[in-house]
Amino acid sequence: MLDLDILKRQVPTTPAFVFDQAAVQRACQALARLREKSGCKVLYSIKSLPLAAQLQRIKPWVDGFAVSSLFEARLSAEILDLRQEIHITTPGLKAEEMDELSQLCSQINFNSLPQYQRLGPLLSPKCRAGLRINPKHSFLDDPRYDPCCAASKLGIDIAALSSGLPAGVRGLHFHSAFNCRSFAPLLQTVDRLQKQLGHLLAQTETINLGGGYLYGDMDEDDTALVSLMQKLHEDYAVTVYIEPGKAVVGAAGYLVASVLDTWTSDGQPIAILDTSVNHLPEAFEYQTPPLLHDTDSTHPHRVLLAGCTCLAGDVFGVYHFATPPTVGDRVVFCDVGAYSLVKASRFNGYNWPSVYFAESNDRLHCVKTYRYADYRTQWCHDEEI
Numbered sequence: 001m002l003d004l005d006i007l008k009r010q011v012p013t014t015p016a017f018v019f020d021q022a023a024v025q026r027a028c029q030a031l032a033r034l035r036e037k038s039g040c041k042v043l044y045s046i047k048s049l050p051l052a053a054q055l056q057r058i059k060p061w062v063d064g065f066a067v068s069s070l071f072e073a074r075l076s077a078e079i080l081d082l083r084q085e086i087h088i089t090t091p092g093l094k095a096e097e098m099d100e101l102s103q104l105c106s107q108i109n110f111n112s113l114p115q116y117q118r119l120g121p122l123l124s125p126k127c128r129a130g131l132r133i134n135p136k137h138s139f140l141d142d143p144r145y146d147p148c149c150a151a152s153k154l155g156i157d158i159a160a161l162s163s164g165l166p167a168g169v170r171g172l173h174f175h176s177a178f179n180c181r182s183f184a185p186l187l188q189t190v191d192r193l194q195k196q197l198g199h200l201l202a203q204t205e206t207i208n209l210g211g212g213y214l215y216g217d218m219d220e221d222d223t224a225l226v227s228l229m230q231k232l233h234e235d236y237a238v239t240v241y242i243e244p245g246k247a248v249v250g251a252a253g254y255l256v257a258s259v260l261d262t263w264t265s266d267g268q269p270i271a272i273l274d275t276s277v278n279h280l281p282e283a284f285e286y287q288t289p290p291l292l293h294d295t296d297s298t299h300p301h302r303v304l305l306a307g308c309t310c311l312a313g314d315v316f317g318v319y320h321f322a323t324p325p326t327v328g329d330r331v332v333f334c335d336v337g338a339y340s341l342v343k344a345s346r347f348n349g350y351n352w353p354s355v356y357f358a359e360s361n362d363r364l365h366c367v368k369t370y371r372y373a374d375y376r377t378q379w380c381h382d383e384e385i
Contacts (some may be wrong), residue, residue, distance in 0.1 A: 002358055004293045007256065010364050014258040015275035015353035017341055018364070019054060023252035023255040030216030031106055036187075038229035040240040043087055045211050046072055048245030048338040049253075051355065053367040055079045058248060064106065066211075066243040070097045073104045083159040085124055087208065087241070089132045089173055091115075091153055098122035103374045107206065112312070113156055116166060129169030131204060133158050137192050139177055139185040144285075158196050165200050172201075175210030179246065181219045191226060192269060201236040211243040217251065246338035255280060255290075255353065259329045260308060264353020269303045271277035271325045276307030277314050281334055281343040289317025293332040296320055305331065305356040307353075 002020050012101055031042050033067040038203060041063040046055065046248060050072060055065070056079060065076040066087030069092065076086045087110035095118070101108060102124040109130035110116035120129050134155035143149035155174065174193070177185045194201070199205065215222075229240045257275040264270065268368065292305070299320035307314035316333070325331065344352050355368035 004254070004332050004334075007254065007358065007364075008293075011256045011330075011356065012366075013354065014256050014330060015273075015279060016256045016356055017336075017353045018250045018254045018256060018356045018358050019249065019337060020358050021057060022358075022360070024054070024057060025061075025214050026243075027248045028058060031248070032061055033179065034215060034222055034226070034242075038226040038240070039233055040229045041085070041240055043085065043208075043241055043243045044248055045243045045245030046076060047118055047342065050251045051077060051341065051368065052358070054249065059084070061097075063241075065299070066245075067105075068092075070101060071102055075240065077104045087130075087173075088128075093119055095119060095122065102127035107171055109171065110206065111155060113160065113166070116169070120166075120168060128170045128205065128206070129168050130173055130189075130204075131156055131161070131165070132173045132175075133161065133193075133197075134191050135174050135176050135189045137176055137185075137189050139180070145178050147178075154221075155165050158193070161197060161200065164205055168221065168305040169204070171204050171206035171208065172197075173208035173210065175212060175243075177210075177212035180213050181217065181222060183213065183218065183222070183225045186213065187224060187228060187237055190232070198224060201232075201238060204236070204238055206241060207232060207236075207238045208241040208243065209246050211247075213242075213244065213247060213251070215242075215244050215247040217247070227269075237352060250338040252336050253335070253340065254293075255336050255340070257331055257333070257335040259325045259327050259331070261327060262303075262325065269301065269304050269324060272304055272306050272308055273316075273331065275353060276309045276347065276350060277311075277316065278309060278345045278347045278350070280309070280316075280333065280340050281336070281345070282312065282339050283316060289319070290336055292316075292319050293334055296322075308350060311347070330337060346378070 043064050043066040044058050044062045045066040047068050067073045067088045068090045085106035087107045088105050091111045107128040107130050109132045111132050132155040138148045141147035148153045176189045257273040259271045260274050261272040280385045283290045299322045301321040302317050305316040354368040358364050
């Protein structure tokens with residue numbers, strides 16, 4: 001395990017994302033054990049972190065990547081071996097991209113029946129056609145993150161397929177959970193799928209159980225999941241896929257920041273950091289303070305950590321410190337490896353954090369930096385560059 005007190009001193013400049021490679025490997029090893037026991041195939045969902053250097057580290061442990069766009073498919077094809085697979089599902093398929101996508105991808109899971117009817121005929125023979133289904137079984141209270149919410153744009157209503165699958169469809173895909181530490185939602189979803197579409201499953205070749213589960217960090221063992229996967233294969237002769245993303249990189253990521261200023265406003269001590277919630281957008285989206293290293297509710301000093309932009313809501317939350325932070329001190333946010341760098345922005349012109357790999361407590365190397373030239377390219381006319 002990384003010593004975070006050492007880590008925050010080691011990082012040459014802040015802000016910086018640091019990815020613990022031992023933690024990534026442990027997550028990959030847990031998935032490899034699940035694959036060995038169950039016979040499933042594992043596709044890393046690159047939307048959580050598509051950093052090429054990290055994809056290279058994950059590649060040996062998985063059967064391929066799950067993608068959501070042409071650019072993600074292109075990047076995956078650059079990284080993966082020919083024997084590995086690329087699966088895509090997205091509401092945003094375009095006719096003009098279908099030729100290239102069907103050359104890059106092993107399977108395209110269409111998001112709606114009209115999408116399949118319009119674009120399915122454009123597939124090359126080497127690419128399987130699948131359908132993303134909506135099991136209509138919700139486990140989340142917040143409809144913004146619930147794939148099965150009312151009027152969901154994600155997937156075909158399971159009831160619409162009860163009379164049969166369209167000709168040419170060889171796979172099914174669903175996704176019904178988010179950030180889940182129990183397999184119960186997955187077991188319940190598959191039970192519903194079997195009850196409503198069990199008579200059709202034998203007509204398919206693949207079933208993709210989606211993502212949303214924190215494999216390796218669950219509140220239960222995987223015995224029931226393994227049995228489920230084995231039974232699906234035995235009963236219907238299908239290949240079972242899973243698409244972990246955050247489960248691979250989430251807990252491995254840290255954001256190291258420095259204190260730029262401190263003062264008190266309306267009795268509340270404030271520390272301004274050289275980073276922003278724009279570098280951890282989910283902290284703002286969910287209004288949930290990210291986990292901070294070395295804070296404890298028993299510590300006496302309650303300090304509001306805030307970002308450096310002009311957005312009034314650019315705050316991380318109130319944290320408890322043993323001693324008040326001062327200018328130059330560093331803090332470390334934990335479990336921020338997924339859906340952070342990929343969503344980060346340069347609002348107010350503040351640069352993206354540099355990216356480091358931590359191989360151990362004494363081996364830290366930079367794999368990505370961003371400069372003014374990157375910012376300028378983003379905002380200048382092409383002819384000015």
